Amino acid sequence: MTDRINNFMKPLKETHFSLRDYVDFPKIASNVEAISIKLNQLNYLLGQEDMAEAVKRLWAENPKVFSVLDVLIAVRSNDRKNAIDAYGNIHPVSDYFKSPELVTEFLNETGLTNVFQNKQISNLVDYVFGVEVGLDTNARKNRGGHIMEGLVANILTLNGIEFEREVYYTEFPEIVKVLVADKKRFDFVVRTAQKIYLIEANFYTGGGSKLNEVARSYSELAPKINSVPGFEFVWITDGVGWKSARNKLEEAFAHIPSVYNLTDIGRFIERLK
Numbered sequence: 001m002t003d004r005i006n007n008f009m010k011p012l013k014e015t016h017f018s019l020r021d022y023v024d025f026p027k028i029a030s031n032v033e034a035i036s037i038k039l040n041q042l043n044y045l046l047g048q049e050d051m052a053e054a055v056k057r058l059w060a061e062n063p064k065v066f067s068v069l070d071v072l073i074a075v076r077s078n079d080r081k082n083a084i085d086a087y088g089n090i091h092p093v094s095d096y097f098k099s100p101e102l103v104t105e106f107l108n109e110t111g112l113t114n115v116f117q118n119k120q121i122s123n124l125v126d127y128v129f130g131v132e133v134g135l136d137t138n139a140r141k142n143r144g145g146h147i148m149e150g151l152v153a154n155i156l157t158l159n160g161i162e163f164e165r166e167v168y169y170t171e172f173p174e175i176v177k178v179l180v181a182d183k184k185r186f187d188f189v190v191r192t193a194q195k196i197y198l199i200e201a202n203f204y205t206g207g208g209s210k211l212n213e214v215a216r217s218y219s220e221l222a223p224k225i226n227s228v229p230g231f232e233f234v235w236i237t238d239g240v241g242w243k244s245a246r247n248k249l250e251e252a253f254a255h256i257p258s259v260y261n262l263t264d265i266g267r268f269i270e271r272l273k
Contacts, residue, residue: 169184
């Protein structure tokens with residue numbers, strides 16, 4: 001067991017991100033395009049000396065343009081962010097877009113009035129594109145799991161292994177009775193003449209309670225699946241985050257015979273072939 005865990009830990013990778021994974025530019029372009037007409041109308045405010053009057057004029061023309069102001073401070077409308085006012089009252093940020101007076105208060109309090117008047121921004125469409133890049137970096141963590149799945153899918157494909165993705169346990173009547181409390185959806189399923197392999201794939205760059213929970217969960221799940229003839233649970237995981245949770249990973253190894261990382265996944269491919 002010691003040799004097995006040592007061999008597993010040595011080649012753990014620091015990242016599974018490629019350069020194209022850092023920023024989702026197509027998504028950003030789509031987000032900006034969706035509000036570009038309103039942003040172009042808001043460009044009217046740039047350079048205005050009397051911001052309150054300019055806001056009133058634009059409000060009279062089209063009050064709906066102000067609904068996108070929240071993105072200028074890197075907040076999305078569906079985030080339901082709140083702010084406290086000078087009197088200690090809490091308001092949703094979106095409440096500031098209900099009248100020209102409140103819009104002016106929003107611009108003054110956020111500092112955007114000075115930014116607009118000094119023309120520190122020359123075009124709000126370009127500015128929001130930059131804001132969206134920043135917001136997208138917060139989504140990297142959510143993309144991480146999908147990136148790992150993409151890597152595994154690519155490896156399987158390059159080796160001519162047929163597979164299915166995101167398959168619910170209910171697709172297999174033989175294991176439903178042992179997984180009734182788990183309600184599991186597997187990242188991959190590979191069917192061979194001898195076995196059906198139910199596969200989970202994940203990657204961890206940092207430590208934390210999540211790793212312990214995953215190791216514990218899979219340690220309980222694998223024996224249930226492996227007890228059903230013709231089925232096997234396979235865990236493909238990587239990332240230097242496991243160095244801080246080595247003990248939990250070692251415990252999982254005692255319950256899960258088939259654990260691979262991105263370096264030794266070739267051993268699993270050979271089994272499939």
